[in-house]
Amino acid sequence: MERQTKPRKMIIDCLNNLHHASFDDIFSYLEENNESKKISLSTFYRNISFLEQDGIIRKVDSAMSEPFYELTNMPKHDHFICTKCHKIVDIPRKIKKEKYDDYGNLIQEISINEYGICKDCLEKSKV
Amino acid sequence: MERQTKPRKMIIDCLNNLHHASFDDIFSYLEENNESKKISLSTFYRNISFLEQDGIIRKVDSAMSEPFYELTNMPKHDHFICTKCHKIVDIPRKIKKEKYDDYGNLIQEISINEYGICKDCLEKSKV
DNA sequence: TGCTAATTAAGAAAAATTCTCAATAGTAAA
DNA sequence: TTTACTATTGAGAATTTTTCTTAATTAGCA
Numbered sequence: 001m002e003r004q005t006k007p008r009k010m011i012i013d014c015l016n017n018l019h020h021a022s023f024d025d026i027f028s029y030l031e032e033n034n035e036s037k038k039i040s041l042s043t044f045y046r047n048i049s050f051l052e053q054d055g056i057i058r059k060v061d062s063a064m065s066e067p068f069y070e071l072t073n074m075p076k077h078d079h080f081i082c083t084k085c086h087k088i089v090d091i092p093r094k095i096k097k098e099k100y101d102d103y104g105n106l107i108q109e110i111s112i113n114e115y116g117i118c119k120d121c122l123e124k125s126k127v
Numbered sequence: 128m129e130r131q132t133k134p135r136k137m138i139i140d141c142l143n144n145l146h147h148a149s150f151d152d153i154f155s156y157l158e159e160n161n162e163s164k165k166i167s168l169s170t171f172y173r174n175i176s177f178l179e180q181d182g183i184i185r186k187v188d189s190a191m192s193e194p195f196y197e198l199t200n201m202p203k204h205d206h207f208i209c210t211k212c213h214k215i216v217d218i219p220r221k222i223k224k225e226k227y228d229d230y231g232n233l234i235q236e237i238s239i240n241e242y243g244i245c246k247d248c249l250e251k252s253k254v
Numbered sequence: 255t256g257c258t259a260a261t262t263a264a265g266a267a268a269a270a271t272t273c274t275c276a277a278t279a280g281t282a283a284a
Numbered sequence: 285t286t287t288a289c290t291a292t293t294g295a296g297a298a299t300t301t302t303t304c305t306t307a308a309t310t311a312g313c314a
Binding site: 003004005006041042045046 | 301302303304310311312
């Protein structure tokens with residue numbers, strides 16, 4: 001049975017606040033936000049795996065940034081990753097998923113990452 | 128200056144043959160295909176980084192499989208990854224890239240991974 | 255409140271990656 | 285072709301990352 005322990009609650013708490021966070025981001029968050037005793041690194045590793053296996057959090061791999069985690073309980077979306085400020089923005093998926101591609105492969109899942117300069121960075125550099 | 132050493136040539140050779148190969152795939156290839164002395168692991172790590180930095184090979188991260196490498200000197204494409212036989216298929220990109228998204232972010236690069244069951248696996252399971 | 259099994263913290267162990275340096279081998283010039 | 289120069293290699297040490305082990309703790313239930 002899965003118990004509602006403090007480290008687990010805090011990881012979810014972190015992702016509820018940050019929305020996208022790397023392994024280290026989450027660990028730092030836990031270190032900063034727990035008054036009492038500090039969290040063990042091995043416990044942290046273990047819980048990240050648990051939550052991932054249970055489908056509560058998801059790891060998103062990215063070619064141009066370090067992988068990050070997000071909660072799975074949100075509508076399907078893609079990611080825009082700013083190569084300047086490293087901000088990650090959720091983008092609603094526009095492309096309709098086809099069942100089969102042109103070659104007869106059954107498509108069950110798609111992952112799309114967009115890389116570029118976010119609106120904020122564009123405006124800053126314009127000045 | 129970049130020298131044309133044996134380990135480097137063999138990594139490129141490997142990717143020319145296999146098209147998509149994980150770190151371990153490539154290392155095994157080098158071990159099998161060099162008669163004389165064996166390649167050092169540290170040398171291998173070093174050269175993978177070099178070739179990646181020089182933009183000769185590219186690492187493709189994938190949420191549902193281990194990361195793989197490919198040569199960069201091929202037309203822009205996406206990847207279909209079979210979750211059954213783990214085959215990776217290059218898919219020509221259909222979607223035209225827009226310069227800006229709906230939110231004003233400048234898009235410079237897109238990476239798309241499709242996951243599912245490939246044609247061959249579908250046919251095998253049909254029988 | 256007390257019981258019980260899941261979970262934790264801490265550090266040991268293992269695995270992955272990087273670093274060090276003497277020996278080797280590409281490459282350019284003679 | 286031979287020589288000289290220096291980037292690169294191989295081997296293992298060092299470091300970093302991840303997993304494992306175990307006694308102590310704690311969440312959840314009776």
